[in-house]
Amino acid sequence: MKVTYRVMAGMLLTLLAAAGATAQNYPTRSIRFIIPFTPGGNTDVLGRLIGQKLTESWGQQVVIDNRPGAGGTVGVELGVRAAADGYTIVMGTFGSVLVANSLYKKLGYDPQRDLAPVVLVSTPPGLLVVHPSLPVKSVKELVSLARSSRGKLNYASSGSGTWNHLFGELFNATAKINVTHVPYKGAAPAVTDLLGGHVEVMFAPFPPALPQVKNGRLRALVVSTARRSGLLPDLPTVAESGLAGYEAEGWFAVLAPAKTPQAMVMKINREVNRILQLPEVKASLAADGAEPVGGTPGELAESIRAGSAKWGKLIRDLGVAL
Numbered sequence: 490m491k492v493t494y495r496v497m498a499g500m501l502l503t504l505l506a507a508a509g510a511t512a513q514n515y516p517t518r519s520i521r522f523i524i525p526f527t528p529g530g531n532t533d534v535l536g537r538l539i540g541q542k543l544t545e546s547w548g549q550q551v552v553i554d555n556r557p558g559a560g561g562t563v564g565v566e567l568g569v570r571a572a573a574d575g576y577t578i579v580m581g582t583f584g585s586v587l588v589a590n591s592l593y594k595k596l597g598y599d600p601q602r603d604l605a606p607v608v609l610v611s612t613p614p615g616l617l618v619v620h621p622s623l624p625v626k627s628v629k630e631l632v633s634l635a636r637s638s639r640g641k642l643n644y645a646s647s648g649s650g651t652w653n654h655l656f657g658e659l660f661n662a663t664a665k666i667n668v669t670h671v672p673y674k675g676a677a678p679a680v681t682d683l684l685g686g687h688v689e690v691m692f693a694p695f696p697p698a699l700p701q702v703k704n705g706r707l708r709a710l711v712v713s714t715a716r717r718s719g720l721l722p723d724l725p726t727v728a729e730s731g732l733a734g735y736e737a738e739g740w741f742a743v744l745a746p747a748k749t750p751q752a753m754v755m756k757i758n759r760e761v762n763r764i765l766q767l768p769e770v771k772a773s774l775a776a777d778g779a780e781p782v783g784g785t786p787g788e789l790a791e792s793i794r795a796g797s798a799k800w801g802k803l804i805r806d807l808g809v810a811l
Contacts, residue, residue, distance in 0.1 A: 521552050523556055523567055523568045524555050535741060582741055587740055608757070608761045609782045609783065616709055617690070617710045618683070620690075643669045646691070657692055663727075671688050
């Protein structure tokens with residue numbers, strides 16, 4: 490029996506040594522980076538930049554695999570079902586990770602169970618903008634108008650269950666008002682109708698909204714995050730404008746299939762943390778009104794837990810389900 494234990498112990502040590510050597514040499518071939526949206530959008534641009542820098546650093550091609558559909562959940566589910574060998578990673582987003590479990594009745598994965606957290610990339614703000622015909626120049630004035638108008642004001646979003654839909658509903662709940670939600674099929678048509686005056690209000694992404702703010706076709710009131718944006722440092726936050734406790738932020742993170750070896754997760758984590766501090770990456774994030782976050786897998790896991798709890802409660806309270 491002693492011989493058997495020795496043999497088993499020897500086999501275990503051999504396996505551990507092999508695993509350590511594999512992680513140390515990782516990566517030895519190309520890596521698939523799933524981007525769960527179409528080419529050209531902010532998720533794709535950010536993912537491609539990170540992928541390019543990983544390729545340059547490791548000498549192994551990081552292949553971008555765009556898999557759009559169902560608010561990003563199609564691509565994330567593909568990542569969940571991939572081999573947990575360190576050679577598939579995925580860009581998770583607000584919709585596909587933080588709210589998917591609460592929003593979709595038939596989601597094919599559990600974000601907290603089926604994904605290995607790697608690193609939080611950024612948490613960009615939304616920009617609360619109004620059509621200039623609306624006689625408001627502050628959150629206080631917007632809330633006052635909404636209360637006196639009793640449901641006549643509308644706010645646009647990129648679609649039901651998207652980040653700016655939920656940002657708007659959190660705003661309604663915090664201010665105790667009822668600005669009516671008007672969903673669109675993406676941010677571009679929503680901003681177009683806002684510019685045309687067909688809707689009055691929107692939590693918009695920075696890239697399409699900021700130029701319109703600067704040329705006077707839209708009026709910016711606040712940013713949604715707890716901190717001001719470096720792109721518009723004089724613009725207050727929602728909380729600074731009288732709605733204490735309001736905080737809403739976008740969310741981008743690199744994740745891997747659950748059970749991906751921790752040594753490989755940490756190697757990706759360290760490299761992406763380094764990449765996030767590169768000037769060109771900071772510039773790309775700044776165009777979205779954001780800054781790099783980085784940090785540990787454990788910190789990302791906590792972000793997922795806290796964000797899922799916060800937005801899940803709002804979704805349940807609203808009765809929104811897709």
